Amino acid sequence: MIRRMAAWPALFLVLLTGLLSGCGSTETESFGTTVSASFESGSIGKVTKLSNTVWELSLADDNDNAELPAAWRSWWYVKMANLVVGVPTQITLKNSGWPYYYLPVYSYDQQHWYRFSEDEVTQNQDDELIVRKNFAAGTVWIARFYPYTFTDLEDYISSIASSSYLDIQIPGYTQQGRPIYLFKITDFSVPVTGKKRIFLHARTHPAETSPSFLIEGMIRYLLSGTDEAAALLAGYEFYIFPMQNVDGVVAGNYRSTPRSENLEVLWTFDSTDPLSLIGDVPPEVAVLQYYAKGLMTDGGPPVAMALNLHASNSEPDIRAFFYPHFGTEEQGYSAIEASLWDQQILFIEKVMTRYGEGMIEPLPLEGGGSFATKTYPESWWWACYQDRVVAMTLEMTYGRAGYSPLWIDPADMREFGAVLVLSIRDYFEGYSVPASSVGRAVEIFGNGKLKYPDRYPPYAPDELKE
Ligand SMILES: [Zn+2]
Known part of the structure; x- marks a missing residue:
């Protein structure tokens, strides 16, 4: 199925965007922001797109194994592409097994990593982290902590x-x-x-x-x-x-x-x-x-x-x-x-x-x-x-x-x-x-x-x- 999709990358993107957003999609959304974790040490669970600049990311169980303890959900590492530069992107991290406040890290090249500032990361009443940042480039990698693959x-x-x-x-x-x-x-x-x-x-x-x-x-x-x-x-x-x-x-x-x-x-x-x-x-x-x-x-x-x-x-x-x-x-x-x-x-x-x-x-x-x-x-x-x-x-x-x-x-x-x-x-x-x-x-x-x-x-x- 994936091989067949690869023959029509534009269609594939439309379908992927539709899957990620959990609702129907249009052609224009195929050029919108995307989230993926399909790379070494990458991890994310359910991805919900509320708009191009407002996202909810749920942490995954290891191996998507729902029988594992909640406390095993801590790590996440995603790539966001086609970001809207000049407008803050907001990401809410859901489903973590841990309630503690922390600052995730981000990188534009997977080589140089930076902490978000305490001003950019808040926590809501459900102990979910909310990251809000105006990124400097259209592609960014974001992780729980400094990756080491x-x-x-x-x-x-x-x-x-x-x-x-x-x-x-x-x-x-x-x-x-x-x-x-x-x-x-x-x-x-x-x-x-x-x-x-x-x-x-x-x-x-x-x-x-x-x-x-x-x-x-x-x-x-x-x-x-x-x-x-x-x-x-x-x-x-x-x-x-x-x-x-x-x-x-x-x-x-x-x-x-x-x-x-x-x-x-x-x-x-x-x-x-x-x-x-x-x-x-x-x-x-x-x-x-x-x-x-x-x-x-x-x-x-x-x-x-x-x-x-x-x-x-x-x-x-x-x-x-x-x-x-x-x-x-x-x-x-x-x-x-x-x-x-x-x-x-x-x-x-x-x-x-x-x-x-x-x-x-x-x-x-x-x-x-x-x-x-x-x-x-x-x-x-x-x-x-x-x-x-x-x-x-x-x-x-x-x-x-x-x-x-x-x-x-x-x-x-x-x-x-x-x-x-x-x-x-x-x-x-x-x-x-x-x-x-x-x-x-x-x-x-x-x-x-x-x-x-x-x-x-x-x-x-x-x-x-x-
Ligand atoms: Zn340990």
Whole structure:
């Protein structure tokens, strides 16, 4: 049918416009504004055209699967064409699973992205965002947050591939046959004995793009050629899976694979013999877990820290935060549980010191222990290695994120990557550093503009972790 339509593009456009508007169309409307999401990472549900300049866009379920939870509706990414330049276009975002105010981003070329201003985005009584802007060109891409596609990853890989400190591996493939990349970063001329191994993975949830920018920042720092970077490369092996759920990224999903699997909860193991996963584990999980197991059993130094990188829907001023586990012995936890807690808190404190205390959410009083009975990556690390691996989730956020009144952008997220690398070193080598020495954090922290939230975000339902 589509092939036949393609023979008469004008007719096809008329019919498409009619479909989008949900009513009859005329020839003149074929030259009107159009909305599409038929490109990599694109996503939108029902599109309603009230006029050429007034639109209602409904967020889609992942894979248009209506059985998925409402909270999985967060990501959207569209192209609008044939806009009326000189007249504001109004877009109401409907059907979101999240009530929080945010500023979407837009681009005229899919390369340079800009935040809408707070003046251009309002929220109605149903918590729906309303964007109103006089666009400067007739074609614009608009998204929930800065996109970072699989193509972006491969372009980035091309830009760093020549480094002699970087080994780019493909330990496996996704269900749809795309490569799952692994970056090994170290000074290969230094023997592995005595090095520390750090394991990171990101994009389990496809639309959580923040960690991709953070990883670029980590790598930029490690490959910067400074003496400090050279010492890090000599002392550590970084193993980074930059994009676990590649198929979900390509599909434009928020949280799941094209089969609607939430990979975050599919590290299924038998608690009496947890080293190997059991059951019908998707390759995206099996590849990571098998690689991690290999690092723990190949005779080299064991993984000392495993960070699981995410981003959380939240109120605009929520800053990045971690999910430390368990708590103190005084709170009733065992010595080994309290040991993991103490190490995690110490590491978070190093990040707070390095980034600026106001750039990370305050520490929780207790982390809880139910993760140990679940099937998160951290559940597996705990079941196999207890307090010997500092395994923890980092949640970045999409909003002002500590930079108020500014909204976080990719440069900030890359700076955070450098912070994270240095914090890892501070933690393992017992460095204490002067507060806040990085990027925009310096000028924002301490200027009195930070807004502190009433509650610690892990009590929000996003990751369903304790
Ligand atoms: Zn997530």
